[in-house]
Amino acid sequence: MAGVDMALLEDLSRRGLINQATGDGELTQHLSESRTLYCGFDPTADSLHIGSLVPLLTLKRFQMAGHKPVALVGGATGLIGDPSFKAQERSLNTPEVIAGWVDKLKNQVSRFIDFGCEENAAIVVNNLDWTCDLNVLDFLRNVGKHFSVNNMVNKESVKQRIQREGEGISFTEFSYLLLQAMDFSELYQRYNCTLQIGGSDQWGNITGGVDLARRQYRGKVFGLTLPLVTKADGSKFGKTESGTIWLDAKRTSPYAFYQFWLNTVDADVYKFLRYFTFLVVDEIDAIEDADRQRDGRPEAQGILAREVTRLVHGEEGLAAAERISRALFSGDITDLSAADLEQLRLDGLPSSTLPKDFSGQSLINLLVDAGMAPSGKPVKDALGRSAVLINGEVKGMDSNATPAAVFSADKALSDNYFIVRLGKKKYHLFTLAD
RNA sequence: GCAGGGGUUCCCGAGUGGCCAAAGGGAUCAGACUGUAAAUCUGACGCGAAAGCUUCGGUGGUUCGAAUCCACCCCCCUGCACCA
Numbered sequence: 001m002a003g004v005d006m007a008l009l010e011d012l013s014r015r016g017l018i019n020q021a022t023g024d025g026e027l028t029q030h031l032s033e034s035r036t037l038y039c040g041f042d043p044t045a046d047s048l049h050i051g052s053l054v055p056l057l058t059l060k061r062f063q064m065a066g067h068k069p070v071a072l073v074g075g076a077t078g079l080i081g082d083p084s085f086k087a088q089e090r091s092l093n094t095p096e097v098i099a100g101w102v103d104k105l106k107n108q109v110s111r112f113i114d115f116g117c118e119e120n121a122a123i124v125v126n127n128l129d130w131t132c133d134l135n136v137l138d139f140l141r142n143v144g145k146h147f148s149v150n151n152m153v154n155k156e157s158v159k160q161r162i163q164r165e166g167e168g169i170s171f172t173e174f175s176y177l178l179l180q181a182m183d184f185s186e187l188y189q190r191y192n193c194t195l196q197i198g199g200s201d202q203w204g205n206i207t208g209g210v211d212l213a214r215r216q217y218r219g220k221v222f223g224l225t226l227p228l229v230t231k232a233d234g235s236k237f238g239k240t241e242s243g244t245i246w247l248d249a250k251r252t253s254p255y256a257f258y259q260f261w262l263n264t265v266d267a268d269v270y271k272f273l274r275y276f277t278f279l280v281v282d283e284i285d286a287i288e289d290a291d292r293q294r295d296g297r298p299e300a301q302g303i304l305a306r307e308v309t310r311l312v313h314g315e316e317g318l319a320a321a322e323r324i325s326r327a328l329f330s331g332d333i334t335d336l337s338a339a340d341l342e343q344l345r346l347d348g349l350p351s352s353t354l355p356k357d358f359s360g361q362s363l364i365n366l367l368v369d370a371g372m373a374p375s376g377k378p379v380k381d382a383l384g385r386s387a388v389l390i391n392g393e394v395k396g397m398d399s400n401a402t403p404a405a406v407f408s409a410d411k412a413l414s415d416n417y418f419i420v421r422l423g424k425k426k427y428h429l430f431t432l433a434d
Numbered sequence: 435g436c437a438g439g440g441g442u443u444c445c446c447g448a449g450u451g452g453c454c455a456a457a458g459g460g461a462u463c464a465g466a467c468u469g470u471a472a473a474u475c476u477g478a479c480g481c482g483a484a485a486g487c488u489u490c491g492g493u494g495g496u497u498c499g500a501a502u503c504c505a506c507c508c509c510c511c512u513g514c515a516c517c518a
Binding site: 168232233235236259262263264265266267269296297298301325328329330362363364365373374375376377378379380381382383384385386387397400401422423424425 | 460461462463464465468469470471472473477478479480481482483510511512
């Protein structure tokens, strides 16, 4: 069989990827042979976001070390909703919607792990397969009997919901733990899966599964949780002004994705390199040292952005993201040729076509309509502070009423294009109507 | 069902008849400084370019005037629901 990398846990630990593990250190011993492990992803949208990247990449790390990864998509658990550390009860989605999301997630997850290799090829499973036909009485007798409500109520993950004034938890969400525990037990039965990994918020659910596998099948299985990704300034990781950073290129373009990582603050960037890339830890430490000795801008952000964008969007996505970034941030946009501009559009720079007739339009509402701002206020503010540039030229409030003059054909790049910059980082490409 | 508490602008949270588009904090956006950072400072932050318009669970009412008072309804939370 393929060699198993015994240093895996050591490496994970150096990366700061180990939050908590069950089994008092027995896990190291357990992983001296090739094992099967799983991680679950619930369909809460039609795409995963970068919050799921840490467990996803960790599955891959395990596979690279010789273990067999199982990616579980929660077709069943997604119907219920995980209450862990959620402040409020969530509304339910319809089974049809969830089923659609499950398919999308399966595809997405599949891109990160290897299904072709002989020894430890990955598999994707759906927990709906073993829960949809389960009847309530069987469930209550065979699964429910193994759980103590006293114990469940004391789980940290639901405590705030139960104790906090003004909140509560439905029986539906309360039961979530049992479903996830059942998954682990089931995968143990089916595939001899003996390890579950997940975010630190999953600790309660994972230990539930460890207990259930033991009680039902006398199975000795393990759990390992990964840290929640936090930012140095305390704000939520993975959100920006334009919303969540998704893994799906249709939701977050490779360019926007690349820019997200490029904008990582210094205080977080080395940690993120350890979390989100496969660069070896020594190499990351070397980057950090080199950056420290240099004045000015560190290299780490660029490396991080390149590595992660390549992992998620491939070489092509990365190339596109870099092309746009170079054109917009380190060149003179008026030098761009028509072909260059067309390429930027293909690469995913947000773009739209200007209306034929400008009457009744103001510059502000043209930009708002193009999606550059949610309302006119920020644009007005920007206009008043010389923060709107069209083809490199500053526009002020006085241009607002005369969009026809601003977007006249003789001012267009290559007779057809306008690059509008709002603030420092927001760009949009306009083309004239045919 | 009964009793009590509560529903305010993205979030938290003040406001209990006019001075309220509604304190404060957070988040977010823009500017300065920078490195397409951070920290800091400044400005914005319901909609509208503006005049102005529309908000405080819903509907109706009282009033010159309501987020604030009244009525009914909806939703959430807590407790009770044999003994009570």
